[in-house]
Amino acid sequence: MDHTISQQLFEQSQKYIPGGVNSPVRAFRAVGGSPPFIQRGEGAWMWDADGNRYLDCIGSWGPLILGHAHPEVLAAVSAQLPLGTTFGAPTALELEMAEALCEAVPSLEMVRLVSSGTEAVMAAIRVARGFTGRSIVVKFEGNYHGHADFLLAKAGSGIATLGLPECAGVPESITADTLTLPYNNLTAVRQAFELHSERIACVVLEPVAGNMGCVPPAEGFLALLRQLTEQHGSVLIFDEVMTGFRLAYGGAQQLYGVTPDMTTLGKIVGGGMPLAAYGGRADIMRCVAPLGPVYQAGTLSGNPVAVAAGMAALKILKQNRETIYAELQEKGSLLAAACKTYAQRHNIPVVVNQAGSMITVFFTSRAEVTCYEDAKTSDTAIFGRWFRALQQEGVYWPPSQFEAAFLSHAMQQQETQFLHHAVEKAFEKLIAV
Numbered sequence: 001m002d003h004t005i006s007q008q009l010f011e012q013s014q015k016y017i018p019g020g021v022n023s024p025v026r027a028f029r030a031v032g033g034s035p036p037f038i039q040r041g042e043g044a045w046m047w048d049a050d051g052n053r054y055l056d057c058i059g060s061w062g063p064l065i066l067g068h069a070h071p072e073v074l075a076a077v078s079a080q081l082p083l084g085t086t087f088g089a090p091t092a093l094e095l096e097m098a099e100a101l102c103e104a105v106p107s108l109e110m111v112r113l114v115s116s117g118t119e120a121v122m123a124a125i126r127v128a129r130g131f132t133g134r135s136i137v138v139k140f141e142g143n144y145h146g147h148a149d150f151l152l153a154k155a156g157s158g159i160a161t162l163g164l165p166e167c168a169g170v171p172e173s174i175t176a177d178t179l180t181l182p183y184n185n186l187t188a189v190r191q192a193f194e195l196h197s198e199r200i201a202c203v204v205l206e207p208v209a210g211n212m213g214c215v216p217p218a219e220g221f222l223a224l225l226r227q228l229t230e231q232h233g234s235v236l237i238f239d240e241v242m243t244g245f246r247l248a249y250g251g252a253q254q255l256y257g258v259t260p261d262m263t264t265l266g267k268i269v270g271g272g273m274p275l276a277a278y279g280g281r282a283d284i285m286r287c288v289a290p291l292g293p294v295y296q297a298g299t300l301s302g303n304p305v306a307v308a309a310g311m312a313a314l315k316i317l318k319q320n321r322e323t324i325y326a327e328l329q330e331k332g333s334l335l336a337a338a339c340k341t342y343a344q345r346h347n348i349p350v351v352v353n354q355a356g357s358m359i360t361v362f363f364t365s366r367a368e369v370t371c372y373e374d375a376k377t378s379d380t381a382i383f384g385r386w387f388r389a390l391q392q393e394g395v396y397w398p399p400s401q402f403e404a405a406f407l408s409h410a411m412q413q414q415e416t417q418f419l420h421h422a423v424e425k426a427f428e429k430l431i432a433v
């Protein structure tokens with residue numbers, strides 16, 4: 001593959017943009033080399049500035065469950081554009097979106113639209129603190145909830161990818177009320193509630209983690225969190241920015257049958273445009289201004305173009321929910337099985353975690369990966385070689401051991417065969433080096 005133009009663009013970008021990218025993981029630092037600069041996408045495929053074609057297994061980090069440039073999403077955006085791009089005023093579209101979200105996601109009685117997942121989680125936690133009058137936020141190691149100061153402690157995603165112990169610029173006083181526990185560790189959660197019960201405002205988590213690679217919840221973990229938060233008057237927040245509308249139409253909470261008090265959404269709800277949401281029980285959401293004392297606002301919140309794109313995507317998902325999620329689950333488990341088979345064939349130790357269309361191949365000798373400590377035992381150098389081999393085969397895979405890959409509905413039989421063949425080749429190349 002020739003990457004001359006991308007490399008030139010990357011060099012020039014580094015003069016003006018820190019690291020040449022607008023979000024750190026995109027710099028491909030953890031896997032060596034430099035990122036392809038993307039020019040266009042269609043369905044399951046993307047083309048870079050040099051004309052190389054890739055099967056896209058990132059899907060813009062989750063939003064593109066229907067693939068690139070879906071005709072119905074494009075039509076909705078095109079219909080809205082001539083009517084105006086932003087009003088900073090209520091619209092009927094927002095109401096349609098709020099109704100659709102509350103109908104789809106079990107925990108939502110009221111909802112607010114915002115522009116990014118980071119914003120959604122920041123706001124949800126502020127509301128939980130305002131509602132309870134308490135300060136401690138319990139989060140889990142390797143979970144990532146956006147880049148709000150107080151949530152960067154032991155966070156996943158780019159923090160994990162770059163191996164940063166902590167984030168500079170965040171004073172200790174800001175994280176003093178953030179309590180970070182090991183994911184899937186039922187004992188640690190029980191102890192935290194024994195020690196701090198009256199002070200815990202909320203517990204926030206990715207119900208299926210995607211930001212330390214894919215790590216599903218252990219048996220009983222979500223149910224225990226539900227039970228303890230209820231018992232101690234704390235707010236349970238599911239950060240479903242990744243899993244909302246991805247694992248099921250009603251998100252991970254529908255799939256696992258555990259309903260939190262509050263939920264944050266992002267990615268898929270915007271149909272590829274910047275849109276996110278937070279919401280939950282009506283008594284909690286009534287704390288939000290102008291009804292209540294918790295302030296949160298945004299000029300572009302509920303932006304009509306983004307809402308139009310998101311509504312188009314949600315309508316397709318709703319109409320096809322009986323088939324799409326089952327098909328994605330099947331694609332995911334077939335890919336997971338293929339990865340295991342090819343790794344075993346060459347005696348390469350891996351753990352493959354998969355939940356529906358989210359998947360990660362951890363290059364570790366551990367028997368399982370259930371938490372951040374397990375994920376961190378992965379050999380990132382071998383991952384980097386596997387990643388580069390996959391890229392050579394025309395697959396655009398997350399350039400980090402600590403990010404989940406996302407499959408899309410646009411991947412049909414031909415794409416699935418292409419992907420399985422590429423994965424087989426990538427494992428072959430690993431032992432050839």
Ligand code: HOZ
Binds near residue numbers: 025026060144158403
């Ligand atoms: N933090 C995002 C994935 N977990 C990466 C976002 C991006 O680079 O666009």
